Amino acid sequence: MEKIQNEQLELIAGTHSKNRNSFCGDTYYFAQEGNSFVCLLADGLGSGRYAYESSQAAAEIVKRDWQEESVEGMMNLINTAMFQKRGAAVALFKIDFNARSFEYTCVGNIRFYLYAKDGKLTYPLPVTGYLSGRPQRYRMERFTYEPGSKFLVHSDGVNLLNTKELMRYRSAEQIAAELDAVALKSNDDATFLVGNLL
Template identity: 45%
Template sequence: MIKEILREDRIEVLVSQSSKNDMPYCGDGYFFINTEDYFLCVLADGLGSGKFAYESSFAVTEEAKKYHDKGVESLMAICNSTLVNKRGAAVSVLKLYYDTKEFVYSSVGNIRFFLYNPESDKLVYPLPVTGYLSGRQQKYHTQRFKYEPNAKFILHSDGLQLQGAKAILKTYSSLEQNAKVILQNNPIHSDDTTLILGSLLS
């Protein structure tokens, strides 16, 4: 189910989210913000499902709202510290800087990120770091990627089984078309599922 769409001068974003078996609580949480200088997106997948999973992911996104101006590693540490005495969550933090035309990305757990650069026809796919955030001290693997004009990206929780990301991002022009194709291939709601699609317009 499409939950939110952002259309601005430099970026478009579409978010689709559904809960496991249409339960009242979704264990996935997300937050994004677009400013003059950067775009930030945080996706959290609380362990398990139901209310306790929701509480973990909600805690992460609330911290991201408060500290969205921080760097990616700092945000990961802040999100981690808020999960003390909670169930824990897989967390990805993605920050795009318009002046340097680069993404900075860090993730722990089963969340996937794809970046498609159309000029070079290359798909960037950072390998996920296993585990989850739970308040324990942890090292974060932060990576930087350049993006090209009209680049597209996908961030999704593990409720979605995505194959052929490059073909989808390359073939279909609009985010709505991209989302439709991806979601048609994933009709089973046996887990909380969040899909975030983005397109860079310059």
């Protein structure tokens, strides 16, 4: 697992490929510059090398453009990059730590949850389908958070039954340990990122 911790955020990410395949079709990327943070989770269609190539192409765009481009702008670039590739489900968000706000969008079966300290669970519904190079509409979501809120984003290889219960009393490390155990047993590529907003 990969972990970062600073004054604004504690984040733990983990990923496991299907059947220990050398290519994982899931790719995540995150970066922070000052009070701005970006996070991508891309799940290439299927598994193996071509799924890996699609999800990596999404990550390369975010890595290159996230400081200049909006979330919607990056999704358009990722969609264009999927032309003649397998395609990918993509969740992408930016956090503004000063404004304590998220800008979020998702196409495909990646799940995102924001759990507030008062027990409120925000769960934006993704647009069905996947990015393939064809014209695509995005549902842009914006929401604010309080310090002490937690978020979770995971690919469909992570099978969760009671997300609210999982996030209620546990620390980011405890949540990540449980998710890692679930991901290990998955018969699909499985990736998660869990964050604690400080």
